[in-house]
Amino acid sequence: MQYPFVPPHFPAAAASSGGGSDSNFSLTFAPAARLGSLVSENAIIVFGRRGCCMSHVVQRLLFGLGVNPTIYDLDEEDEPTVAYELSRIISCAASGGSNPAAVQLPPFPAIFIGGKLFGGVDEVIAAHISGDLVPLLRRAGALWL
Numbered sequence: 001m002q003y004p005f006v007p008p009h010f011p012a013a014a015a016s017s018g019g020g021s022d023s024n025f026s027l028t029f030a031p032a033a034r035l036g037s038l039v040s041e042n043a044i045i046v047f048g049r050r051g052c053c054m055s056h057v058v059q060r061l062l063f064g065l066g067v068n069p070t071i072y073d074l075d076e077e078d079e080p081t082v083a084y085e086l087s088r089i090i091s092c093a094a095s096g097g098s099n100p101a102a103v104q105l106p107p108f109p110a111i112f113i114g115g116k117l118f119g120g121v122d123e124v125i126a127a128h129i130s131g132d133l134v135p136l137l138r139r140a141g142a143l144w145l
Contacts, residue, residue: 035085038072040115043142045070047086048109049079054121055109061128067142074108086110090117114140 038045044062048055050073062069074082087105106120113136118124127133137143 035082036089038070039086039089039112042070042112043114043140044137045072045112046109047072047074047082047112049074049076052108058109058111058121058124061124065128065134065137065143067137069111069142079108083108086117113137113142 044067046055046058046062046069048058048071055071055073059069059071072082083105090105106117106123109121111118111120111124118127118136124133127136134143
């Protein structure tokens, strides 16, 4: 199984990423713009800590449903920056881009479906048990059944 290449750091020098489905991204983007692009351009994206068992649970559930989510594995030192940028993306989306308020990001893994924050592992498991997850994934274009 091949995952798109997502670098864990945001280098200041201009470079292009290599391989995967994200090869059209330039690393010269600011972190917020790059993360915003990842969120808006992928039907489903999972932001999780590298090696986290809860991230693994969400990934296995989605793979089992036939979904191929974009996975963004965070290193521990990148977590505060990415969490801050994701909360800014969420607050800007909620306020229509004006006067972003502070938004509480769920603990990682954070799952975005259809460009919107769906929640964490608890919300994904609850939606799966209630039968709401598959229709949501279909509407987002992440599942073709």
